[in-house]
Amino acid sequence: MHIYLGADHRGIELKKLVINWLSSHMYTFTDFGPSVFDAEDDYNDYAKKVAHAIQDQPDGEAFGILICGSAQGMAMQANRFKGIRAAICHNTQEAIETRGHNDANILCLSADATDDRYNEIIDAFLDSAALPDEKYKRRTQKLDEN
Numbered sequence: 001m002h003i004y005l006g007a008d009h010r011g012i013e014l015k016k017l018v019i020n021w022l023s024s025h026m027y028t029f030t031d032f033g034p035s036v037f038d039a040e041d042d043y044n045d046y047a048k049k050v051a052h053a054i055q056d057q058p059d060g061e062a063f064g065i066l067i068c069g070s071a072q073g074m075a076m077q078a079n080r081f082k083g084i085r086a087a088i089c090h091n092t093q094e095a096i097e098t099r100g101h102n103d104a105n106i107l108c109l110s111a112d113a114t115d116d117r118y119n120e121i122i123d124a125f126l127d128s129a130a131l132p133d134e135k136y137k138r139r140t141q142k143l144d145e146n
Helices: 012-024 043-055 072-078 092-102 118-127 134-142
Strands: 002-007 028-031 062-068 086-088 106-110
Touching: 002 012, 002 043, 012 028, 012 062, 012 118, 043 062, 043 072, 043 106, 062 072, 062 118, 072 086, 072 106, 086 092, 092 118, 092 134, 106 118
Parallel strands: 002 028, 002 062, 062 106, 086 106
Antiparallel strands: none
């Protein structure tokens, strides 16, 4: 499993913590930035990079973590891409359910609302899997329909 990361200026500090946590747990990852604070950057650019990277991988082999102030913009931008299922999670239960019910492949974290349990949310997201029930598969497939 490979993880792709992106954040905007409001998410850069939390992203640094996430990188340290991923490194300490031996995950492989690619950081699409930013590496320095830029108050004028746009969340859209990082969400697009992460979404494209995941689209280029076989389903289930890559995941993303996107961080901005509210997580809303990142989720909205990422979900514009076919095959991308970005979900905002504020706790472990949401992370488990969005993986199980929706086969989410991008975790969106709010830098403003996520407390120091971000690691528990990430762990729950990465350790969970899509449930095999036909209803969940059917619903996930419908996400890419017009």
